[in-house]
Amino acid sequence: MAEEGEDPTYTLSGFVYTPDGSIAGSTSIKVDSMDSVWTDGSGAYTFSGITPGEHVVRAYFMNDGHSVAYRTMSFSDDMQLDWYVGQNWITAEVFDNNGQHVQNSPMTTVKLVETGESNSLMDGRTEFGPYTTGDYYTMRAHYGDIDHSTQYVHFKLERGSASYPDLNDFDFHHGMNSIYGFITDGFGTPVSGATVSNGSSSVITNSDGFYLMQNLAVGSIQNLSFHVEGIEIIDSVSTSITTGENWLNQSSIVDVEFPQNVSFVTQMQTITMSPLTIEWEGGAYTDYYELYIGDVHEDNLVYRGYSESFTYTPTEAGTIEFNIVANNTNGSNENAPPLLIIVLPNPSGDELWSAGMSWDYSLYHTPEYHQNKTYTVIGTETLNDAFDRERETYLLRVSDENYEEGEKAYRWGDTNNLLKVKTYWVDAPSSSSYYQEGQLGWNFTNNGQEANLLSGDEPTSLHFNRTNIIGVPGHPNGYDDTMNTITIEHDVELTVAAGTFITTYISITDSNDGIKSWELWYNSTVRNYVKIIDRLPGSHSDMVEFELTGYNLPTTPQFTTEEGNISVNDYIIEWGEFEGAISYQLFENGDLIYEGPSTSVALNDRNDGNYQYKLFAQMEIGYLLVGDQVELNVLFIQTPPVVITNTQSIDVGQSIGLSWEPVENVAWYSVTSQGASGMITEIYNGTENAVVLEGLESGQNRIRVQVGLTDGKMSEKSPSIFITVEQIEQSESPSSTPLIVLLTGLATLLIMISANWRRNE
Template identity: 50%
Template sequence: MKMKVAFIASILLMLLISPVVQSEDDEGSTFSLTGSVFTFDGSPANSTSIKVDSMQSSWSDNGLYVFHGIASGEHTVRAYFMNDGHTVVYRKILVDSDISLDWFEGRNWITFRTYDEYSSGEVATVVDVIETSESIDSQGGMETFGPYEIGQYYTIRAHFGDDETPSQYIRFKMDSGSSSNPWPNDFEFRYGHNSKYGYLRNTQGAPVEGAVVSMGGVNSITNSDGFFLIQNLEIGTMHTITANHWGIEIADPVDAEIVAGEGWLNITSTLEPNFPEPANFTTQIATTRDSPVSINWEGGSHTDYFTLYGDGEMIYKGNSESFVFEPSEPGTHVFRIESVNSNGSIVSPRELQIIVLPPQSSSDLWSSGMSWSYYVLSTPEYHQNKTYTAIGSEKLLDAFGRERDTYLVRVSDEEYEEGEKAFRWVDSSSLLNIKTYWSDAPEISSYYQEGSLGWNFTASGVGAELFSQNPPTSLHFNRTNIIGVPGHPNGYDDTMNTVFIERDVEITTQAGDFRTTYISIVDTNDNIVSWELWYNSTVRNYVKIIDRLPGSHSDTVIYELTSYDVPTTPRFITEEDTLFTDDDYSIDWADFQGATNYELFENGKVVYAGDATSFKLEERQDGEYTYRIVATMPSGETISGDPLSVNVVFALSAPVFTTPSDSPMYISESKGESVSISWVLLSRYDMSVLTDDCSINGECDSSIDYETMAEVDWYSLTVEIDGEVREIYNGSQATTVIDLEPGQYRLRVKAYSSLNGAESGYSDSTFVIVEESSPYFSPPWEWAILAIILVVGGFSFSSNALRTGTSLIQERD
């Protein structure tokens, strides 16, 4: 009997243990995602990246891809079609086995679940897509339709249980998704609930984009078509639907009952406020030592004035589209521009950076003018030749908020277009990037990229520098990459790593053979070697870098040194072939170690002698200029640097209106219809003279460019009303008087000088509004005064009394 009991007990124990073992096996198993990638028309796609959550990307090969190591559960999958439209597609997947999934550029999927809180068991639900006539019998798990074309509208509906009439509808616009919204086409159907959707349009039938439509505590933001979707409101309930834009209610509230069936509810805006469009900086990222920098921007429509912020503080407010920044301290200064009108304001999403270079210590590892050239190979296959030139130093906060000493480095590439710029801020201790910045050529696009990085090296939990006597063994790495490309997701990395350092490792590059310190940084999560670096003390930099976490579309980027240059002669900081559009400009050069004096030669003649590293040249004629810098050493020896060529093409600045001083200026027809208009030309580097409430006849006289104004042959003043533009003045005087009928007028003026053969662009607009006079009726009290005068005068109607009463009325008029 005891043996029987023991046998039964052992069987029960095995039954209890086996599910636990099976569960542990399931939790430890991973699965694969495989498939093909196609273009929109079904042809095999070129190189395409597939990424699951934050795992390492897998690139397609001949239109096929494989992705291993996916745990069970819900995940975000992204396909990036690098060479087929530069587009991305995000969707949700549920993984419980190996999955085959084919991707099409420009197409995405619908994913959904059904819920029935009122049923104790599973209730079959039929869900169909009206436009394609496809249907699925859902039991509550995640289901999928598609892929369907992105940008098109689709309607899906759900039949719960035995209900003959579909109770819930959802209509939506297929979206590609993004890193911030990876599941845009994922929906929930809940029994006893329905949706409301429709278009918000203005009284002219145009869509209202970006408005917040609210109903039952649920918000939806209208898309570019004015479409909104509010989901899962309980059937049988009453709700008030509202629409507002920038906090202003733009439609009358509407009460609606939630019923089964289609959920159309279109709204017409009764108020259409014109909100300002964002301004865009036309000045690109720039460096300066201590010279003023003119910051320029272009405003959008419906803007009354601009507010310019520098380093978070308001530094200008007015309707000019330029401002002169005069540096007071070195560092990177960040500017943002806000457009404002009476209905609201909007800040431009793109900022401007002006880098003010500080003096540099001779004890620094790097000095201005040092440069390193690399052959850069990216995987998938792409190569570049880049040169990195040190141009200064700066204190900077890294991605962890720690202040770091950095070297400012200018990146040059022979394939860069005119105006395309890139910079790096390199940690002075580890020589690793703390900040990166790139902006496209203005003629090509307004795209940009800005990266913030942090390298927290430690040894036994204590901070350690990479090349110190107590080298680090661990690294916490963090990076945020802001990608200034519409619709492109930003990039984020945060990893824990182990650091291995080996000395006296020999390596051969295109620049020669080197004995190096080899650094290997391994991700502790997946044991992937994220970085390999070879540092040489003679070069004072890395001679080779293999970066397997580059924060770009590449999986690996290899930098191999081809040449380096530690200056043995003075070097210019001003770039070769710089184009100056003003006849006043500065030439900058690097501090040459040990030099006591410099001479700057222009076309063979000395134009400056002294110990500064910058000199401002004035009133240069158009043409090409060649400069050479010569340094004098303590011994009296002179060392000459390489020549620098620049070009000067004078551009006449646009005039600035002085009267009317306010825009718009309102004039009553009864006060006269003649308007005095005047303008001035301002000095190139002081375009803000009239923005600080200073009179042009007072302290600001010196900022008016009288010399250039005297050389102007003619000004052309134009007026625009009702879309028609005509010239109303052409002459050499910077003032005129014009007669205007009632209406709203937009005035602009430009200038021409035959001396330089230069014609300016048009000025910023100023507006004059001439208002019609309304008929005047004397109020009763004026007639009462006249009656009293008549009584006092004994009804004599004397000429004096009548004159007095009449004059009172005329004075009121």
């Protein structure tokens, strides 16, 4: 509601549907030049802040053929309107002799002849629909309050456009009527693009050869001429305008060769702010082509000529609709469906890479060994290089068709030169616990000043350092530290498996022995090196050659979550931040599960099965961009409980508390004990994550915990802890001590007497 003293504003709300009544995909609703709103997952929309009066309202069905519908609406209150793909409304206003809206009366009506619907007026207005666009309809106004005269229009229902939003909005004026009809040639073929004129106004026939000339005075004589590109195709016709229907079909006796159909070869696509070559293919009888941005109007012309292609450089981000027209001296053919191109905004920074970009390489090692790897950007990270300098890096996931489950590798590339600053590889847990981690430093300089390898003043020297930590027992770590000279050559043509490229060739030579430690070929289109030869600086004992076999620089939002099998039911779906996006939509198996600005969503308690995720980005420039999709196969494996109690010893007869970390959705916990006899006994089964152990066997007891879930799954048993039950040794009684002393004394006395007796003998 409006505050006191402010103009009121209204709200338009409703749903969007497909022709069969299903919920339509993401759809943008816009009123005049106001910011658009998008439908939610249920197909609902709400547009607020509409001022009183007449407005143009547009629906853009982003996910249903990129179709649109434009219509006019007059607002004096909140309104509800449901839209259907491929349909639109017919609206009408009725005026009296003074140009004022006809007052509300049951006597003055407007009828849609084909359906039989007849509507009274509300503030001089009425509407019908929605009906299928492309079909023809007849509408009749009956002036029952004035003289019972009638006025007709026959028309083709259009979807409308930004330049012509009111094609389906008709004005009826008392005392006026229309004339309409189809024009064909001698073979019955529609004559499109013909001009029908009465001397004061003119109309153009559509692709069906149909024309409509409105609001001509009843009783007047109209002298109509028919021309195509200045050529008279039909003799002039005089006709009187009467009430009722005024059909005037005409057939041309002039054989006019019009251009045959032209169509775009270039398909709808998303591009960055860079040149795009648009191609089309024409037919016979074509002298030249005209390419338009938007509607076919001289103000929108971008190319006129004989070529069947045109390179267009966008000047701003947004959705561009191209139309192509074939022409000759007799007329034109503009029947080609438009071409839609979505132009993304340039990145706000200088980043070469963004999440989702990937490059495929073949790696050839010496001694002979071949690998195929894919490097995919999944984020950025700040870290220190081998010289302890802080570097901004791109984080890349390394994929290899021969990797085992759980085997993983990552690379961190410097954002300035795209060279590795850090490497990491870990073996599959089922194979070994081996790992390898590398830290590298690239200090490029020119006359002692730091230089960038790919821009600015070219470097002439390089101080390189690399430390490899090799997590294999008994294997020494690797270390290299070299000084190098650099030569750079531009515009070097190189052919690799991915194609032929014009590259910048970089040679890095070891100052110690004159051997080229690296050779690199960089291409700006690929945004990476198309070939690298690494001869292991320092020892030069090995060589690996990277050759580009393919690459993907997507212009749509991309997941950074890796596709594949997972054994957890709580996980995170992540994607890269997309330039120009204000929010994202995440769908799981067709259902919208997230909408907002975040680039990750935590998902919990997923059942076993396949999950397909699809990503959309809501762009600042007013459209919903279809992004990446990824599939995860969830097969949940419950891990064993984590026991908190440590291995320890107790005395016979003592009890001990055993506890473990709780597990969600637990049905039962089972605790087993295996004593010295080897027999395994369940000593607890319940839902608590703690128990007091009593009556354990003497000696060592192996204790393990297992969990069962409410869905029937169970874990393996936990790692063992050992509880040792020790026997108590019998201690000496205090009352026996004097006796022991007495007996010891008597024994000593007897020994002394015996010794003396022997001596005396």
